[in-house]
Amino acid sequence: MRKIVFFLLLLVVFSQAYVASSVYVVEIDNVIGPYTLSQMQRAISLATQHNGLVLLLLSTPGGLADPTLQIMKEIGNSPVPVVGYVYPDYSYAWSAGTYILMSTHIAAMAPHTVIGSCQPIAGGTPINESKTLNALIGYLETVSKSYGRNGTFARLCITRNVNLGAEDALKYRVIDVVAVEIGDLLKKINGSVVLLRNQKTELVIAGAELRYVKPTLTESLQMWISDPVVSSVLSLLAFLLLLAAFLTGHPIAVAAAIILLVISMFSFLPTAWLGLALIIMGAVLIMAEVLMGMSAHGAVAGVGAVLLIIGFLSAYPANLFSGELIHIRDWWLIQIGLYINIAILVGFIVFIVYKVVAVHRQRPPSEILTSLKGVEGVAIDDLGPDSPGFVKVFGEYWKAVSGVPVRRGCRIRVVEILGDTLKVEPVQC
Incomplete structure (x- = not known):
């Protein structure tokens, strides 16, 4: 030897x-x-x-x-x-x-x-x-x-x-x-x-x-997008979603169509820029959802979070997860940058979860306007079982009755809707 x-x-x-x-x-x-x-x-x-x-x-x-x-x-x-x-x-x-x-x-x-x-x-x-x-x-x-x-x-x-x-x-x-x-x-x-x-x-x-x-995460993603079958399916879905968006005007359909169209272009993008493009696109989708008041109930922001995660993962050196690290000078600077990116990502995800939970816990305005049950207002007249009067709910005057006496000016709560009359109960007087 x-x-x-x-x-x-x-x-x-x-x-x-x-x-x-x-x-x-x-x-x-x-x-x-x-x-x-x-x-x-x-x-x-x-x-x-x-x-x-x-x-x-x-x-x-x-x-x-x-x-x-x-x-x-x-x-x-x-x-x-x-x-x-x-x-x-x-x-x-x-x-x-x-x-x-x-x-x-x-x-x-x-x-x-x-x-x-x-x-x-x-x-x-x-x-x-x-x-x-x-x-x-x-x-x-x-x-x-x-x-x-x-x-x-x-x-x-x-x-x-x-x-x-x-x-x-x-x-x-x-x-x-x-x-x-x-x-x-x-x-x-x-x-x-x-x-x-x-x-x-x-x-x-x-x-x-x-x-x-082996291929990295972004290389595998780009390889998958470049497949002719996948590319054809993405193009067809984008066309159908654009048609649905044109007919309904729904923001989710518009956002989904744009997402598919942009992703279909990733196959021609240099792989080194793909991670950055994913991060930018994910951040744009999250901010768009927030600015829309979470009208899509977190669907658009959720897709943005997924793209953001994939983009951040692709920022790591290619061979890190295979256990063979390529030597890079000033590695500590890259580590700091990655930790900052991860902190921003976690903050985004926490914010999204908070907004989604808040939106889902809040009763939709359409439900409140159609049922009025549980909504509070003010008695305009004295009310009783045999003496109907008017109450003010949501700034509107409604005919109402009450099972117990309610004096004028007292706070009331809607218990039931009886045709064109509200049944109420006193809350504070």
Whole structure:
């Protein structure tokens, strides 16, 4: 064991080498979006701080152009090796998945996997505009050639939607390795030379501990919203609620429709800003409910509180709940800020609960006006069992009778409504 450690130290001292003691795994098994970029950035940050390498497991039909190009840029500027691996067996990495695979320092595929079909699509229609195609072709060719890979495939997979299996991709130098599983991949790439920040660097894997970088709360939320089925349902509900709001004018329907419309836009928002957007939206909904006099009986404010909680939770460092904290300078300042946020949130929730309870305990004005039972007033005339008179309740004059004598000017309480006459009783005289 000492000899192995000594050899690794010599390797680091006398050659340009990167010794990876852990592997940070990111599973890209859905549509690529802003949440994918955020998750990969966290993986690179963790690997940088803990001398690891990043392993991207690709099994995706593609995704959005902007996050994909940003991911390619992040990989090119990464201080740690990033390995792309189309996995598990019988998976595929089409379109944006191929772009990402071709931009990694080491590109690998499982035996029965496929890559290709890179022509961009807008609104379900393939883009044939030369300006867009030439830009993507030039970029993907340049990135592929920088790693010594076949630039012709980069062109053909965009212009002709060419697809390749693992063996053909290896044969034509599109990828570097074909591996059966993750352990096999790590053995095959150990000792290989990668281009790391324009420096040829030998990759030495000193440990094969796999650490999975799971999506955070906001990344999972954005991923869920970006699902086509969820997006369609949200749009339909927003339309129905807007129609209901137009017909009834009810504030809850209007608020709910606005909430759904705004949330449906979160899928295009950079993930780093999603938490802040949730906090702002939650605070706006709570204040709107308060200003409306709690007319929605806490429904709008309750949704605002939920959004506020999710937003505040997303303010924590991404790996805090998984037990692996990313090192941040001046951590105590962040802690103070989080405690202040939590105190504000608790204050908001307490205020909301108080207002909801107060509203529900108070008798609605409509109920008071229709029943009048239990309402107090003043006797205008002397009243008795056989001598009806008038009383003043809510500023109005009502005909009334009483089972016991009541003198003029005494306080009375409504006991019962007898047709157009109130039956009252004395309260104070």
